[in-house]
Amino acid sequence: MMMRKRAMRFRKCLRPTVEKKLYDLVVKEREKGMRISTIRVLQESKRIAQEDNIEDFKAYPSWVFGFMRRNNLSVRSSTSVGQKLPSDWEAKVAKFRLYLKKNLCGVDFQHFGNMDEVPVSFNMPASRTVNLKGAKEVSVTTTGHERSNFTVVLCVTAYGSKLPPMVIFKRKTIPKGCESKDVIVTANQKGWRNSEVMKFWLNNVWRKRKMAFFNPKSVLLLDSCRAHITPEIKFIVSKYSRMAIIPGGLTKKLQPLHIAVNKPFKGNLRAKWENWMMADIHEYNKTGQMKRPSYKDM
Template sequence: MIINKAKLIAVEKGIQNFTSSPSWCYRFMKRSGLAMRTKTKIAQKMPKEYEEKILSFHKFVIDARKKNQFELSQIGNMDEVPLTFDVPSNRTVDHKGAKTITVKTSGYEKIHYTLVLSCCADGTKLPPMLIFKRKTFPKEAILRGVVVHVHDKGWMDEKGMRLWIEKVWSKRPGGLLKKPSLLVLDQFRAHITDTTKKNFREVKTHLAVIPSGLTSQLQPLDVSTNKPFKVFMREEWNKWMAAGNHDLTPTGKIKRPTITQVCDSVKDEIIVHSFKKCGISNTLDGTEDDMLYENTGTSTSSDESPVSDCEDLSFLDSDSSDEEFLGFS
């Protein structure tokens, strides 16, 4: 937010050649007595007994690929992400020692819904699906390229899966031709009911169901895609909130930016890499197996220092905590 706001002020003041670099931001925070305030996060280690489940999953995928010769464009992953209509960070910049910290929001941060993301191993991003927590469809105009479903709890159900198969999965490149395909899913109940399995068989789709507790290792959307997606979402929200002068709804809440801006921000190569990192689309001759063991890296930050590492100020524009709800319209 500091960098984005500084850029706006520079434009307003007519300041030429202003460089809002990480080092400038570090010095500014130090001069102003500002610090990043954040919650701590405890990492969890994968139990050793899960290794056999991972090997079994990889064997299933490899055997299915050898038997059916799936094209990369026909290997996909789908996942639901719980969100809110606002993305207020749980971190902000304030004076050291401040007891009350206020974060600017649009007023939608407590309204939840579900976003269904899906992509293919060749980098193709499929249209998003929104599941609203309500019994009737919203009267507002729906954005082009977005599929909408309603559920009294805002969750995916059998009806929603049938809609997703019909409106999203079956309309992927090659879907109308019913090319043999492989879809990676977690064990959420609606994904694996007998009715859902029957619907997938009708479109010649084989299911690779991730063992319980291993989505962080075997789900492409979890491993490499959701993090940059959340970062882009946070960046768009920060820029939008910093710009000011937003239109208001009749109830006085700020109108929000659109979902498609963020979905389009995730690069194709990130998606391609995520499938290989999970061992789903690697070459069958074993030459890409080393990608399974690449370290995705982690980062931490101090509560009281301006920055924990002056070379990495990415947290100033994003908050990729997996524990909080994120969202956009």
């Protein structure tokens, strides 16, 4: 079998000291969870060369990608965004699970619930689309209301049942025409959770779940949001349920909604929004811009 020579498509490392320091910096920053862009790699390489008194060092974007290839680095999409896990997170997870095991003694799974709030936008375009190759511009049409948000409160039980979702619109009054047996609707000026909204949810969703009238043993799993752990809320919940507060920074490890429900919920909602965008049922303002979905549509 004949051996074939390959052209050297990438230069060898000409400045090993610069690349070594730059590589160590990238690894150290990524261990902290910091975002590193190719622009920052370029800037840091120039800074390191200047500190080492290397005057003839010239770094271009092509050099950055050569450096990344030589050092087994690449541009990746983030798999999670949020707070960094504490150094002792494994011990905290084990301790919290032991706490739950003790408090769940004698509790039916249909009375062990997990509640969480999910931010939702009136526009939910996906970041990717099918398009012809070579196109210089790949745009996605929206109504221009990506920053118009509201909140959906979800709750599931360990038994597998789903409690009615609650929608919090960002306005002073509840919109007309949004009455529904399946969805609870409320409103506040921030469109987000607070103690009043939490009390409303407890009275209209959690206390009205199936068989809750008989006041059985129950446990409500919540994250450590300030609105969940005020003395007033703790006192109200303690009358008919136990609270299990997830330690700060461990939501992505211990909250079932965050792990398995919120993402498919938003994915299904995005599919509904895309169907609405493709349907010929839109209204337009005087300038010809498409109006956003109504509160009732959402």
